[in-house]
Amino acid sequence: MTAEGIAPRRSKSGDGGHSTVDDGGDSGAGSPRQSAFTIGDLSREFDVTLRTIRFYEDKGLLNPRRIGTKRLYSRRDRARLKLILLGKKVGFSLAEISEMLDLYDLKDGQVTQLRVALGKFDQQIGFLTAQRDDIDQALADLKRAREVVSGMLKERERRGA
Numbered sequence: 001m002t003a004e005g006i007a008p009r010r011s012k013s014g015d016g017g018h019s020t021v022d023d024g025g026d027s028g029a030g031s032p033r034q035s036a037f038t039i040g041d042l043s044r045e046f047d048v049t050l051r052t053i054r055f056y057e058d059k060g061l062l063n064p065r066r067i068g069t070k071r072l073y074s075r076r077d078r079a080r081l082k083l084i085l086l087g088k089k090v091g092f093s094l095a096e097i098s099e100m101l102d103l104y105d106l107k108d109g110q111v112t113q114l115r116v117a118l119g120k121f122d123q124q125i126g127f128l129t130a131q132r133d134d135i136d137q138a139l140a141d142l143k144r145a146r147e148v149v150s151g152m153l154k155e156r157e158r159r160g161a
Contacts, residue, residue, distance in 0.1 A: 036072040056084055091124055
């Protein structure tokens with residue numbers, strides 16, 4: 001799974017909005033060039049709540065280091081969050097996303113991950129295509145039913161009005 005499909009949200013502050021590791025603040029969206037990001041940096045950059053990021057951490061998808069009570073997320077965590085959000089956007093379950101992310105840890109992780117991701121993408125395309133076909137059929141049925149009811153109403157109004 002690649003992260004190209006999720007574009008980070010950029011800060012609107014004009015100063016770039018980048019916090020540094022040692023400023024202790026959550027002053028703005030992170031930059032991919034940074035070595036560490038606060039939870040606030042990632043929240044603003046990807047327009048997700050702090051709770052969402054903590055949820056992914058609780059599920060083992062992100063593993064920030066801690067300095068006291070502060071979480072510091074690495075570039076790897078940032079990339080993983082980007083992939084998680086892309087996966088959710090296209091309909092993958094967290095279990096499927098976790099499986100694809102865990103393949104990075106294998107010796108041939110990238111090749112294996114790409115093969116697994118490709119297979120999962122093909123499955124999801126098939127699933128979404130079938131879903132779209134079902135929706136198209138439901139819309140066509142609903143439009144036909146609407147026409148019948150509309151015709152019945154016009155006929156009754158013509159006779160009774």
